[in-house]
Amino acid sequence: MESRNSSVESLEHSPPNVPEEEHVDSNEGVVQIHQRSDPLDTSDNTRASSINSSQESLKSTSMQVYASMSEKNAGTKSGNAVKTHSVSAVPLPNTRWTHRQWIKFLSLHWLSAYRVLIGLTFIINIVVFAVLYKRLSLAAPLIATAANIFAAVFVRQEDLINLTFAFVAKMPSNLPFWFARTISDLHHYGGFHIGCAISALFWYTYFVYRNTVFFLGNSDAGTATASMWVDIIACYSFLFSIFLVCVTAHPRLRVKFHNTFEHTHRFGGWTALIVLWIHAGVSSKSPENPDMHANPAVWLLAATTFIIILPWTRMRRVPITTELVSSREVKLSFPFKHMPYTSTMRFSRSPLMEWHAFATIPNPDGESAYIVISQAGDWTKAIIQNPPTHIWIRKPAAMNFLAFSPLFNSLLLVATGAGIGPMLSLLRSPAIANMKKQGRTIKVMWCVYQPDAPHWQFVQDIIRNVDPEPRIFDSKQGRPDVAGETTYLMQEAQIEAVMVVSNPKVTREVVEGVKAWGGAAYGAVFDS
Template sequence: MEGNFKIHNRLALDASLSPGLVFTPGSPLHLNLLTHYSHDTPTTITRTIEVNNQPREVTENFESLDMTTATEGATEACTTEASSTSLDHQSSSDTLIASPPSTFHETEKPPLQITHVLPPEKVDQRPFRQFRHVVFTVYRRLFTVVIIANIIALILIDISPQDTRFYFKAISSAASANLFVTIAIRQDYVINFLFDIFASGPKSGSLHIRRILTKVFEAGGVHSSAGICALAWFVRLAIFLTLSFENGSVRNVPILALTYVLLLLITGIVIFAHPKLRSKTHNTFERMHRFGGWLSSATFWTLIVLTAKYLANLSGSEQSTIEVLIHFPSFWLLTLNTIHAIVPWLRLRKLEAWPERLSDHALRLHLKANIGSFYTVRISDSPLSEWHSFACFIDSKPKNGSTNSVVISRAGDWTAKTIAEPKPYYWIRGLPTRGVLYMSLMFRSIVLVTTGSGIGPCLNLLFMDPSTRPTVRVLWSTPKPLATFGEEILGNVREADPAAVIWDTKRFGRPDMVALTWQLLMESQAEAVFVISNPKVTKMVVYALESRGVAAYGPIFDS
């Protein structure tokens, strides 16, 4: 900030702190003005300054103050004319470093200053780095393993004798096996089992091994690839039955028709599960998965029974329909799939909810759910319509007997409606499932990076006893944190990390999340970074750190 200032009263400097420093009346004095200051009245300002790199106390009495132009963000200078009293200036090179009063409209300092610059050097060469961290992620590696296993199975089946009974049995079994894997890997108890097993290693173990095990949340690659492979096997089954119908070996119209109906249903499920369509038409994706899945299961059961009956009636068959069925692996796999589809609905529960409106943008729902830490729950106000997953954390201050809370922020039609008109109850189904942050317990120290309502899942970790959780440094970027999320949540964050960086984007603008994360990482020397944010920020921060050799984790679209 540069300006011309006239001091019409005395500028007094403590002589004991500044011997020999004198102002000459009317002579210019160059001051470098910084941003920290303290003042008692609008006309009396006491501040610490530096003269020749020595700290001094200075009191300035201003009757009037005129300022011309201001330039924000830089070290500020002004030319001052001293009058009424003279002080001998020992050296023209002496510089006063001080701070302007609030009337200067200074730029407020952001909550964290960058002293550790993000290094440009990265671990791998660019082509390999892109391939490793962007193209061939753990998710896609698991995806590839399942694809290769299915290709091998297809080759083995095709080189086997082309007996109609064997071929149908083999193809239907392969399709059923992939459907089973697709559904099983998404079951609540399977997810929790995998997380608990992978997170059970000691913190004293190899950091390299712990970094690998933490990627368990990318097991969704198995789900998606098995689903695609199931579709491929049904395509192969449709081709086989069509050719068999033409050559007369399997002349059964209902079987052929049901095969194409099943193929159409599974194709629709796979198409709407594509990430782009899933994000744009989430409600359609969810209904297609639910109702299309139920209809596919019923169609497959009908197809299996009709096929068993047809094979039992073939000339030379010595088995009944029941006997043929129980010798089909697909019968047993389909039975397990049906059980998996039914069980979560047997745990459908209606919970009382006490809404706490944090702002027009966010709502906190207090639930009487008795759920532990690090779990995600599926919530709905209409069980057959749509379900939404939210991280559930333990209430530090229960309301009306509540045990848990979820934070809902405005992100779509359902969340906007819920914030505007919360209901006194909500439905949950199935078991609560583990989330990404549960894997943070494998590390001694972490940096926790979050934006907006992502602070909700983080409270699970922050509420833990410090002796049982890793040391945590928090970076939370959000607009108007106090107004949006309330004093209680901010207090929870500060209690867990007194030096937490809470970046108000309305005051300081959007921060460089990568640079700030790196700063906290260098300050704390943490073992890992966990990012809970929107997909864009999560991918950006995780890639920037992983490509520099840092263990960084964040939810993916199919976590």
């Protein structure tokens, strides 16, 4: 069984022979010569002496993220020197990857936990269909459809999320590294949601085929009843509804037509549920099917309906206080007693039409909380330019992937821009305070425009309370290679796991880059 120490050793590598190089310093605008040095070669290096030979294949020049770094004193805040960092912009040499490196890259890129869960859900449904194919009654595919829809809805229910996340987060930190790394991928539960929804579409397509054959047989014999006509019309209405919901949920379409996706997902889903109730009622009248009270599909639909209605009973309209952080960011404070740390809550100005999820940060008084919103679309732009006095919130707040931080012995938190918001909740949490007491390493990397500006002072204070020497980049001087800097710092500080909150591109690059070196990395999920 792999120990936690061996997980650190798996990040070891032999430093490459890197020649002198020149680059344009982003602070001064002059060409400077820097001799690169490997941080692992210093005399105070405390890494484990043994090197995991399985990582040797990863020594591709294209994966070398060592960068010469210069620091400047950008002023003082709260008695601490605020340092910003600049990095070499010279591109890494283009080298040919080995077959093993290509396989590893493809597995990291395509075989994510999200996609694995989708695949496993498909496999389970295919096995069930193959085993029961010859014994399936007319109502059986409808029951399977109802079961998959129930699972798809239930897996995203906030109470279930909080229960499972809290259970995982309370696991001991001395777990084997491979287990902690695997179980922390639980936040990809959206893959199960997608897998069940698409499986429901396949099951229902088969049901429509069987039901159409049954209807045509009765129609030819002149025995088709009015309820059969209603049922067959409802069949194709539901098929169209669920097909539309699944198609518009494709990642590319939902990003390009987000409002259309959200409206289709909500209203199309409700329509599909109503149609399923019609099916359950009609099918229960068939002599070969059980009565309605004994029909499993009816009970599954009842449970699904309850889960869908429940959030609408938990909505509240609350007053908000607006504080402009910058021209593109705003801080919204609202009353909420005992807001849990590392949680996400949904907000809306028109509850029937759209909801937006933001990570919440509890205030020290325990009576209120706040969110940091960055301009990223029409909704956020309207909030920043014309802040409302009240906003709708939906309880409860759901725990996010940052709750799994205590599972690791050392941690690097990476954020860009307002992505620091979710990190603030974690940095102020009792979990981080406990990790610090235990002597565990916690580092912070943040890239933002003018981090030393007065409006970011509250962020600087929270960060430096945990990490007195964070790595902060001023994007005004040029955007760094966040993925490269993350991997560099991870190896320099012997970090076990990385948590990142950024845009989809940077998040993917950081997660894949860290995992390629054998570390654990997690970021927000944008596909579900």
